[in-house]
Amino acid sequence: MKKKYLSTGNEACGEGAVRAGCRFYAGYPITPQNELIAYMSVRMEEKKGTFIQAESELAAINMLLGASAAGARVMTSSSSPGISLKMEGISYMAGCELPAVIVNVMRGGPGLGNISTAQGDYFQATKGGGHGDYRMVVLAPANVQEMFAFTYDAFALADRYRTPVMILSDGMLGQMMEPLEIDEDMKPAGIVKKPWAMTGAKGRDAQRVVSLFLGDGALEAHNEKLQKKYREIEVKETRCETYNTDGADVIIVAYGLVSRMARAAADRLTAEGINTGLVRPITVWPFPYEEIKRASKDALQVLTVEMSAGQMLEDVRLAVQDDSKISFYGRMGGGVPTEEEIIEKVNSEQ
Amino acid sequence: MAKRFTRPESMKDKATHYCPGCGHGLAHRLLCEVIDEMGCRETTVAIAPVGCAVLAYDYWDFDTMEAPHGRTPAVATGVKRVLPDRLVFTYQGDGDLAAIGTAEIIHAGNRGENLSVIFVNNGVYGMTGGQMAPTTLLGQRTATSQFTRRSATEGFPLKILEMMKDLKGVSYLERTSVHSPKEVLNTKRAIAKSFKTQLDNKGFSIVEILSPCPTYWGLDPVESMKRIETEVVQEYPIGVIKDSV
Numbered sequence: 001m002k003k004k005y006l007s008t009g010n011e012a013c014g015e016g017a018v019r020a021g022c023r024f025y026a027g028y029p030i031t032p033q034n035e036l037i038a039y040m041s042v043r044m045e046e047k048k049g050t051f052i053q054a055e056s057e058l059a060a061i062n063m064l065l066g067a068s069a070a071g072a073r074v075m076t077s078s079s080s081p082g083i084s085l086k087m088e089g090i091s092y093m094a095g096c097e098l099p100a101v102i103v104n105v106m107r108g109g110p111g112l113g114n115i116s117t118a119q120g121d122y123f124q125a126t127k128g129g130g131h132g133d134y135r136m137v138v139l140a141p142a143n144v145q146e147m148f149a150f151t152y153d154a155f156a157l158a159d160r161y162r163t164p165v166m167i168l169s170d171g172m173l174g175q176m177m178e179p180l181e182i183d184e185d186m187k188p189a190g191i192v193k194k195p196w197a198m199t200g201a202k203g204r205d206a207q208r209v210v211s212l213f214l215g216d217g218a219l220e221a222h223n224e225k226l227q228k229k230y231r232e233i234e235v236k237e238t239r240c241e242t243y244n245t246d247g248a249d250v251i252i253v254a255y256g257l258v259s260r261m262a263r264a265a266a267d268r269l270t271a272e273g274i275n276t277g278l279v280r281p282i283t284v285w286p287f288p289y290e291e292i293k294r295a296s297k298d299a300l301q302v303l304t305v306e307m308s309a310g311q312m313l314e315d316v317r318l319a320v321q322d323d324s325k326i327s328f329y330g331r332m333g334g335g336v337p338t339e340e341e342i343i344e345k346v347n348s349e350q
Numbered sequence: 351m352a353k354r355f356t357r358p359e360s361m362k363d364k365a366t367h368y369c370p371g372c373g374h375g376l377a378h379r380l381l382c383e384v385i386d387e388m389g390c391r392e393t394t395v396a397i398a399p400v401g402c403a404v405l406a407y408d409y410w411d412f413d414t415m416e417a418p419h420g421r422t423p424a425v426a427t428g429v430k431r432v433l434p435d436r437l438v439f440t441y442q443g444d445g446d447l448a449a450i451g452t453a454e455i456i457h458a459g460n461r462g463e464n465l466s467v468i469f470v471n472n473g474v475y476g477m478t479g480g481q482m483a484p485t486t487l488l489g490q491r492t493a494t495s496q497f498t499r500r501s502a503t504e505g506f507p508l509k510i511l512e513m514m515k516d517l518k519g520v521s522y523l524e525r526t527s528v529h530s531p532k533e534v535l536n537t538k539r540a541i542a543k544s545f546k547t548q549l550d551n552k553g554f555s556i557v558e559i560l561s562p563c564p565t566y567w568g569l570d571p572v573e574s575m576k577r578i579e580t581e582v583v584q585e586y587p588i589g590v591i592k593d594s595v
């Protein structure tokens with residue numbers, strides 16, 4: 001039975017986790033994700049799970065490391081400065097091949113920045129952030145319903161590939177209220193056995209969960225195994241949405257919140273006679289290079305719009321391979337690109 | 351003839367990488383003996399630190415995982431909350447526990463996490479080459495206190511157990527040593543008490559073991575034990591610091 005709610009993005013995200021079977025949450029207060037940590041404090045209690053308000057983001061992510069190693073579905077959330085602190089633990093979890101879901105409700109940076117919305121953590125999320133050669137799956141929701149659905153999906157992905165998965169949201173998406181529809185009969189998906197978990201060596205040999213490999217060539221072999229997994233994820237899990245891209249003269253590429261303004265701008269431009277389509281990456285890692293390449297092949301202009309100085313722009317450039325088509329419009333530090341600004345930018349490049 | 355001394359089942363048959371006279375081997379053996387005696391080998395999850403004991407899982411024959419430097423009690427918190435019926439302990443050095451992990455140890459204790467912490471205090475960073483630790487004695491020369499540790503610029507030896515004894519969440523704190531057979535046996539008793547405290551759901555405990563690092567103390571193994579007995583215990587008195595079990 002489907003039920004309708006009115007929810008903030010942050011709370012929808014929390015509910016997606018609960019429905020996915022998340023029973024361990026640790027976090028630390030930071031704006032603009034506070035609705036999420038408060039929501040989880042209630043829901044974990046109701047579900048007899050564990051909620052811990054940790055002493056720091058470092059402690060929170062490392063509580064996840066332990067709880068995940070013990071076999072639980074685990075989540076933490078924070079916002080940009082707090083996510084920077086979590087990077088150590090994320091790198092360790094990637095190295096130890098531990099599943100976890102990390103939510104970044106992005107705010108303005110660098111440094112303490114401000115508490116408004118931004119997309120300035122794209123590089124951090126998709127290109128590493130922590131140390132070493134690792135990747136993590138990064139899902140970018142664009143509305144409250146997707147905050148719920150993508151968080152739900154993230155747990156199955158994390159378990160399937162034994163990897164940290166990030167939900168890359170932003171302050172406006174986290175705090176806005178929209179209708180949310182939930183299937184009340186929904187059960188956790190993608191539950192797998194975890195024979196590698198730290199449960200005690202009963203009826204089997206003692207085992208370990210480590211990212212340290214000191215033997216001759218051992219770390220290189222481990223890295224090769226990780227890279228093989230990342231290639232598989234690229235092939236199987238790249239997700240993106242294309243909208244009116246067939247025969248479009250202008251392609252706008254935008255993810256998350258910004259894709260909504262971009263879609264509205266594309267509609268108006270098309271109505272005004274400039275046939276405009278949208279490519280919206282849903283996974284920003286793995287990035288939909290092929291889809292963007294295909295959609296932009298016959299386009300005259302490929303405009304990337306972001307709430308940053310142009311971070312995803314670098315990936316779009318790689319996909320398009322023709323700088324004469326590339327243009328960019330970005331706002332930073334809490335500025336949100338409007339439909340009008342996007343239209344104006346397209347027109348100015350014509 | 352009856353065999354009186356054998357390797358504990360919880361300990362792998364493997365030579366350790368520790369330096370001659372190092373205290374880690376002793377501490378490992380003691381906790382493995384306790385785990386055997388309590389019949390917990392198959393229900394134990396240990397968290398190894400970053401430091402000389404980073405490879406402890408090469409020697410322990412029970413489930414063991416790593417933690418980023420100092421985050422050991424946070425990792426243990428995660429394991430124990432998910433698996434409350436397992437014996438979960440951290441094994442930490444003084445750099446891990448008393449420097450980079452100060453926040454984690456204090457808050458795990460303050461939350462009263464039902465965990466055991468084995469804290470091996472040898473007053474230096476061994477693995478990285480004998481640098482000064484928060485626990486280094488005043489007047490002690492190390493790789494990063496070449497003119498000896500001076501309170502004016504390097505502060506004072508940090509006594510974590512004394513700092514934590516007023517935390518209501520903490521049940522049991524004891525400092526022991528391995529400088530004599532008597533102290534070794536006493537350390538074993540304290541480890542057993544810490545583990546039993548946890549198995550009885552009585553909360554958070556730390557056993558701090560004063561341990562020699564002959565390599566970076568610049569002493570031979572026998573002199574190192576002497577140093578603990580005469581100097582180290584002056585700063586870090588042996589005994590029960592808190593027992594509300």
Ligand code: SF4
Nearest residue numbers: 368369372402476563
């Ligand atoms: S450096 Fe010190 S603590 Fe490390 S193994 Fe050698 S003696 Fe032991």
